[in-house]
Amino acid sequence: MTYSIALIPGDGIGPDVVREAVEVLDAVADKADHTFNYAELLAGGCAIDQTGEPLPPETLEAAKECDAVLLGAVGGPQWETLPGHLRPERALLGLRAGLGVYANLRPAALLPQLKAACPVKDEVLAASNHEGKAAFDLLIVRELTGGLYFGERGRTPDGNAAYDTELYSKAEIERVLRAGYRAAAGRRKKLCVVDKANVLESSRLWREVAAVVSKDYPDIETTYMYVDNCAMQLIRGPGQFDVIVTSNLFGDILSDEASVLTGSIGMLASASLGDPVSGKTMGLYEPIHGSAPDIAGKDLANPLATILSAAMLLRHSFGLEQEAREIEAAVNRVLDAGYRTKDIASRGGDAAAEKIVGTREMGQRVLDALAGKL
Numbered sequence: 336m337t338y339s340i341a342l343i344p345g346d347g348i349g350p351d352v353v354r355e356a357v358e359v360l361d362a363v364a365d366k367a368d369h370t371f372n373y374a375e376l377l378a379g380g381c382a383i384d385q386t387g388e389p390l391p392p393e394t395l396e397a398a399k400e401c402d403a404v405l406l407g408a409v410g411g412p413q414w415e416t417l418p419g420h421l422r423p424e425r426a427l428l429g430l431r432a433g434l435g436v437y438a439n440l441r442p443a444a445l446l447p448q449l450k451a452a453c454p455v456k457d458e459v460l461a462a463s464n465h466e467g468k469a470a471f472d473l474l475i476v477r478e479l480t481g482g483l484y485f486g487e488r489g490r491t492p493d494g495n496a497a498y499d500t501e502l503y504s505k506a507e508i509e510r511v512l513r514a515g516y517r518a519a520a521g522r523r524k525k526l527c528v529v530d531k532a533n534v535l536e537s538s539r540l541w542r543e544v545a546a547v548v549s550k551d552y553p554d555i556e557t558t559y560m561y562v563d564n565c566a567m568q569l570i571r572g573p574g575q576f577d578v579i580v581t582s583n584l585f586g587d588i589l590s591d592e593a594s595v596l597t598g599s600i601g602m603l604a605s606a607s608l609g610d611p612v613s614g615k616t617m618g619l620y621e622p623i624h625g626s627a628p629d630i631a632g633k634d635l636a637n638p639l640a641t642i643l644s645a646a647m648l649l650r651h652s653f654g655l656e657q658e659a660r661e662i663e664a665a666v667n668r669v670l671d672a673g674y675r676t677k678d679i680a681s682r683g684g685d686a687a688a689e690k691i692v693g694t695r696e697m698g699q700r701v702l703d704a705l706a707g708k709l
């Protein structure tokens with residue numbers, strides 16, 4: 336089969352990690368006799384430098400023509416003083432809205448090989464795990480194209496006050512909830528709606544819609560939790576969660592918190608999905624980390640989150656489940672063999688068994704594992 340993938344490397348470590356993911360995709364294509372055609376596109380700070388805008392219209396048009404999009408990260412200190420509408424991060428919002436990818440799936444699981452990098456004690460993890468293990472496996476489904484990040488914002492005429500608006504329609508809430516229920520159906524069949532319904536009217540609407548939509552999924556247990564409690568429960572008992580569905584703002588914050596529990600933000604992949612059209616699902620796939628300017632160009636970035644994002648791309652947009660699993664298994668074997676980038680090296684744990692490698696070597700080890708050499 337032939338597929339087209341838009342590549343948006345972006346800024347900072349973005350190009351480094353996307354390069355490794357592309358090599359992995361190419362290896363999978365060779366093995367399974369698929370053809371992946373790439374269109375490399377500009378967005379973020381590099382686009383501002385070359386075209387004057389963070390998301391040139393050609394980029395969005397070309398991305399829409401492709402079957403899926405793989406993105407690195409955008410942003411950096413050199414663009415931080417630009418006005419809001421010209422900041423690199425605007426490109427992300429424009430891509431998400433322009434591609435109509437409203438459901439952001441952010442899996443966070445603790446891999447046994449990285450347990451030492453998790454800041455929570457084993458006994459705390461085990462207390463909430465359904466099998467009593469020091470582990471967790473949860474999925475945050477974040478609404479991505481509405482809410483506070485897209486609502487009306489501004490300053491008062493005297494400039495002494497500013498506002499942002501949280502606005503959600505019933506239809507926006509319903510479609511992301513359904514994406515959550517579809518995901519929960521293939522997992523442990525638990526869905527928790529996270530909101531601030533004790534204070535916010537928009538959250539109360541989320542609960543009303545969830546009460547109706549949940550009736551269509553009687554075999555899935557639906558619960559509700561306030562976001563402040565959820566922030567605490569993620570640390571006290573991450574094992575209690577299966578699927579969390581929440582708004583754009585809350586999902587942004589909670590998923591960064593969850594990433595720390597897995598050992599490093601450098602491990603977490605994400606998929607942003609739209610509605611399936613004629614059997615095809617447009618998706619934007621990216622690691623959840625940013626452009627990490629502090630380590631850019633130093634061969635220190637962990638490429639695994641982007642490689643795992645490429646696996647999600649194969650699964651969700653191309654339906655290549657077997658190939659996606661092969662990539663995930665290869666990453667597991669590399670970790671089993673003790674290879675670690677600095678961010679996931681254990682602190683005082685089993686350091687003797689670990690081999691610290693850079694971005695390039697980590698990518699190469701995944702290729703070795705795919706080729707059966709590891």
Ligand code: NAD
Binds near residue numbers: 412601635637
């Ligand atoms: P960040 O995620 O870039 O970095 C946070 C910390 O995690 C840093 O110490 C960094 O070195 C480390 N880190 C991140 N990714 C890593 C990886 N793959 N391997 C090893 N270590 C890694 O967040 P930040 O510092 O808050 O933001 C930096 C820039 O990125 C800002 O301009 C921000 O706006 C932008 N940003 C972009 C995205 C995106 O493109 N999706 C997301 C978040 C932040």
